[in-house]
Amino acid sequence: MKVKPDNYIALEFLSRSANEGFARTATAAFAAQLDPTLDELGDIKTAVSEAVTNAIVHAYPDALGKISLRASIFDGNLLEIVVRDWGCGIADVDRAREPLYTTGGEERSGMGFTIMESFMDSLSVRSRQGKGTVVTMKRRISQRAGRK
Amino acid sequence: MEVRTKTTERELTIGLRGELDHHSAREVVTAMERAADAALPSSLVMDFGGVTFMDSSGIAVVMRAERRMCALGGSLVLVNVPQQARRVFDAAGISAHVRMEGPPDQA
Numbered sequence: 115m116k117v118k119p120d121n122y123i124a125l126e127f128l129s130r131s132a133n134e135g136f137a138r139t140a141t142a143a144f145a146a147q148l149d150p151t152l153d154e155l156g157d158i159k160t161a162v163s164e165a166v167t168n169a170i171v172h173a174y175p176d177a178l179g180k181i182s183l184r185a186s187i188f189d190g191n192l193l194e195i196v197v198r199d200w201g202c203g204i205a206d207v208d209r210a211r212e213p214l215y216t217t218g219g220e221e222r223s224g225m226g227f228t229i230m231e232s233f234m235d236s237l238s239v240r241s242r243q244g245k246g247t248v249v250t251m252k253r254r255i256s257q258r259a260g261r262k
Numbered sequence: 263m264e265v266r267t268k269t270t271e272r273e274l275t276i277g278l279r280g281e282l283d284h285h286s287a288r289e290v291v292t293a294m295e296r297a298a299d300a301a302l303p304s305s306l307v308m309d310f311g312g313v314t315f316m317d318s319s320g321i322a323v324v325m326r327a328e329r330r331m332c333a334l335g336g337s338l339v340l341v342n343v344p345q346q347a348r349r350v351f352d353a354a355g356i357s358a359h360v361r362m363e364g365p366p367d368q369a
Binding site: 131138171225228229232233 | 315
């Protein structure tokens with residue numbers, strides 16, 4: 115049975131690099147209701163930026179395409195972020211997740227998935243060549259003392 | 263993103279202000295390469311004091327700066343790195359082999 119979120123937002127945008135800032139800022143604004151620490155908020159913004167940048171750079175290398183982002187809040191202060199594209203897909207997901215591996219040339223560091231993994235509690239990547247990629251990340255936000 | 267470059271003797275300082283991501287990284291690299299071509303610095307100081315956000319695109323920029331300074335036989339130092347950017351450098355293991363210092367006047 116699928117657990118329903120307490121709250122969610124869904125965004126859809128074109129794979130233009132100008133939307134990287136929009137996606138992470140909108141997600142951070144939504145996550146703010148969980149009263150995250152500054153570090154937690156920074157980690158979420160960074161992870162979203164990495165996932166969205168991957169879709170922009172790799173999913174649609176020679177064209178513009180659709181990217182969707184869904185952020186949901188579940189019971190227990192759990193934030194789930196799903197970034198989806200309908201682009202070319204990743205040929206070898208395990209290889210793509212290795213640190214320093216990139217097909218993006220010297221403009222990219224190859225550290226995107228490593229950073230998503232280290233900043234979020236869990237990361238799953240599902241991809242089919244020619245169909246697209248779905249990146250799902252989860253992070254439990256600390257319940258701070260004095261929080262209502 | 264705002265990029266300011268200043269050359270004193272053979273020390274090149276690049277001051278960054280704003281959000282350093284994939285969208286803005288190219289203009290940083292272009293400005294950095296142009297300034298390095300002109301100054302052929304023996305020391306490159308990258309000032310992150312005004313950086314309000316950075317993702318792994320910043321790592322690629324720093325790796326590029328490091329290669330450039332290595333080719334010139336010079337040194338690279340990052341100053342005033344904010345906490346959020348520092349966490350990204352730490353997660354990538356960059357902090358171990360790139361010099362980072364506080365404000366230049368306190369170094």
